[in-house]
Amino acid sequence: MTDSPLTPAEDEDALAAELSLRVLSEVEEAAARARAAADPAFARRVEDWDERFGVLADEIAPAEPGGGVWPRVDAVTGAANDQGPALRFWRRWAVGSTAALAASLAAVIFLIVRPEPVVQAPVPAPITRVATLTLEDGGVAMTLAYDPATGELYLAPTDKMHGDPRVPHLWLLMPEGGVRLVGAIDGSATSRHTLSGVVHDLAGQAAQVAVSMEQPGHTPAIDAPDGPVVASGSLQRL
């Protein structure tokens, strides 16, 4: 084994392997996922590693699931299917146009905050932070925009958040570690909120945002989700 430093290409491929294998820390993984979401070549490297490692599952003995699993899958996906081809169209559109979505979102916020159409000199939009929350597969779950000055928060979930009986909760991931609950959100439609107090301050400092899925009626502690974290994204300045 050599001890020479890795070349940039080796380094990138090692990162793709690490993401596929899931050995990275939470923050490193979120960053690598953001990279995969934005960089198709890198995403392909990750998929190539998925393909290489996937055959290891040959060594895992199969286990019959209980008979109740299929009826639940059937019910959940059947309901989603009733929404027909339009849903699929929008899903593809949302995945394929993250940047456009973020840009149009900024425009929407701009109009909300400044209702009078500004035609002349381009005035900087007051939104300073945006995040695209992606799922493990790089698919876009939601786009978020936040104005630290006013505390105004805008959430635009894609249809990937639809049809889940659980309730999405939004979290802030702080740069020094630790998470903080913002609250339950609507996974089925765009929504606007105004953050105040501690959460307002923390949201201005947060490095990332994430969404966990919680059982209906259950509110997790403010510093720890109980349900799975299904999507996350870095907060970036516009």
Next chain:
Amino acid sequence: MELSVSLTRDELSAALSRVGQGDRAAFRRVYESTSAKLMGVCLRILSDRQLAEDVLQETYVAVWNKAGAFDAARASPITWLVTIARNRSIDRLRSGAALRKAVPVDEAFDLADDGASADDLVAGKQEALRLAGCLDELDVRTSTAIRTAFFQGATYEQLAAAEGTPLGTMKSWIRRGLLRLRACLER
């Protein structure tokens, strides 16, 4: 309950493509032919039947939603499905275990060395043997760490703690091991 229906790789690819077009009968066939395999994956990582079934359900909902993105030219169908099941299982493991600080670090190296199952109907037996051969070319601690990461969803931090080695050392072993693995597979 019908027993697993086995499909060849091509049949499974074709069925997945139809799922992508909203074919529910094809979805049922995909479930029947792969759910035992994916349940095995979920159970291996989560070690709890109820949790595993819960994640298995999520996995197939994701399969239904994502099947349109499956590309038979690039991915093996069973590997594509296994990746979703494994990632969902690890997400669940970390969302609960990590935050409750109940990660069984000491057990991270309790990797049962069970042989490959006979379930090679859809998986690429050749590829599996090849990967096993290339893993065997690495030094034992590196290949064991990579296997533990795959089968148990262990992070660098957990692997380093279990081995009693600095985090940076563990990272270096695995990163170099992964690159050697790729070189071996491409030979």
